[in-house]
Amino acid sequence: MNCDIEYNIDNDPFSKDGCISLEFFEHSPIGVAFLSPKGKWLNVNPFFCKMLGYSESDILGSDLEKVTHPHDLERNICGLNRILVGDLDVYRTDNRYVHKSGGLIWAKLVVYPFRNQYEEILYFVVQIEDVTESKLTEKRLEESERKFNAIFNNTLDAIFIQDLDFNILEVNQRASLYLGYSRDELLQMSIPDLTTDDCRSRIAGISDDLADGMYSYFQAIAIRKDGSEFPYEASLRLIDYQNNPAILVIARDITERQEHEILLKESEQKFRNLFESANDSIFINDLEGNFLEVNGVTCENLGYSHEEMMGLKARDIISKEDIDKLAGRINELLNKGNAIFEIVHVRKNGTTIPTETSAKVIEYAGKKAILSTARDISKRKRTEIMLQESEGKYRALFQDNSAVMLLIDPDSGNIVDANPSACSYYSYSREEFMHMKITDINMLSKEQVFEEMENARIEKKNQFVFIHRLSSGKMRSVEVYSCPIIINDKKLLFSIVHDITDRKKAEAELVNAKMEAESANRSKSEFLASMSHELRTPLNSVIGFSDILLTESFGPLNEKQFRYTDNISKSGKHLLELINDILDISKVESGKMELHIEEFPVSDVIYEVKAGLAPQSSDKNIGILYDVSEDLKNIRVDRTRFKQILFNLVSNAIKFTPENGFISVSVQLVGNEVQVSVTDTGIGISKEDQSKLFQPFNQLGKFESREQPGTGLGLAIVKHFVEMHGGRIWVESEVGKGSNFAFTIPMFYE
16 A cells, blocks of 8 residues: 555545435444555444444554454455555455454455545545354354264264155265165165165155154164165154255164174173072162162072062161161262172061171162172171180190291281290390391292292192291201281281201211212122123133033043033033123113113014023923014014013023923003013912012022022012113012013103
8 A cells, every 4th residue: 555645534525425424424334434545544433443342542543453353464455455556446355353352353344445536545435344143154054064064974874865755865975885885876776775675664654754743763674785684773854955855864783782782681691690699698779778679699688578678778677786887888889989898787587697798889770879799707707706715725825835936927028926935946035026027037038938928828838948047147947837827817827937957967967878878889889890790701711611521522521520510511600690690780770781772573582582491491391371462563672681681580480480380471562562471370479578579689489598599680680671661560479379570661662
């Protein structure tokens, strides 16, 4: 705005035309003002001032920006400049002004220039008409439309607008999503096209209800584009749509709700079953104390029928002493949501029942209610009385006992009490103990001590061995027996302490002695093994040369020479057998015996044993039956040791079976194991001798008379070989009836 012409009252068009023009200016129903080309207010009428809340003196001489909204100021200046440069005759716009109070005023703005006879602009005539209410209504309408569109398209329900013949006029996005049709497809359809036959007749009868202004609601089955069906519920009402009556349908898929309703019914049935099957009294009452529901146990315990209970209040079944506490307990319950308290119930016949009642605030039939479970604690109360009496006895026992006793809190580790014997043993006074923790005397770490206390508290373990420190600093080994007890409603550990320091020393000495004995035994075995090797070398020479002499390869022997040579050979072989047994048992005991595993046919070993022992059995006319399972082909064990086991057992059976006796050897497959049994008709073995069978240097038969030759090592060696294979050996025998030696080893030893 570049003109600099001042306003002059002589140029005022309202003044020139006299009082009528002035009256129009003063009483105009719209705001009228004069604005200088520089943007200053020159004159304003009363309505202009009233609209903006300013007095005339407040406005005159001020700039345009005083009352113009900042966001519209630049646009207004541009409009005035266009008038000044001749681009625009009249400037019209919707404009915002700021009321003196800070409020927003919307106005229709009209500005045109007032020119002199030279066509020079003297000032602008400004007319503003208040359209605030209209603008707000328009804004509200826009907002309403925006909200409607947002709700219409974003709601979880399907929305249809249809004419009175049920032809679809409009649908939202959810409807398309539910049914699988596009919006354009649905707009070519009617509601009956989307539902089952039995539902169409129901929909047809709805129009009359809607025409009468009624609001309709129903449930039906809808059909998707793919032919699948789903249940829905719909509400219908008559509306005006594009100046014509129409039906607004809001439909919701209720598949999930129906599933939940089924689950709810099942849950309610479970609740009802639990409610009626509980062992405790269960009842529900409203906040005024009226009973809403009670279970059968409640009626049985109190002696009322169900109908009688439903006519009572909670205060009618509790003792007078508890009635006085009822209001406070209800307030506590409402504040916390749940509470547990003891309360005395009164039966119909006037007798009482002490109960422990657990109460909880719940939602029942849409309102707040109280669910209570009351357990009869008559037995517990009697037990508490007995316990109080027994506590006195316990205290006397605790104080007067010569054993060291401590009471310990397992939660904190505090020593709660100590008897005089404990004070004497540890050299602490009772008062000192009361300020100590068990970790002050137990040398385990704090974590380990608390772990062991927890084991005692839950009764997982009750016997412990610890190192305790006395007040003098001496360490003592102690054995502690600890168990939980309840004293004054507090679970404590009652611990009895025994000093086992001397026993521990004795045990250590015993262990050392055992280790020394085992070391000496190993040394003995090693010595015997070494000596056996030394003896075998010359003995083999003696046996070998005597056998050569017996063949008479170097000339004939007379009868005496032959007999003596034969004795040398037999005695040498017997001695060699003894040495071999000693060598084997020594190797086993010294840990030098090793197994050499190989796979072989079990029948081969049976044949070798049978052939090797045939002369012995023939000499005594003993029959031997070998029974090998057809399912048992190959086994994988130490062949030499397996043969030695079998040879020793059959050889022993021959030794202790009288002439003309019988022996059976059975080799069977039992699961994944080979079971071998050697049964004879020999002299049998007494129960007393059976316990000595597998010990080294113990012989079967009459030991003192030495009727049978042997070392007494054979069965000990057999037992070791069986156990080295992971097997076991046993004997079943009765004196005079024979014996059965049996063993099992894995079929395939790994």
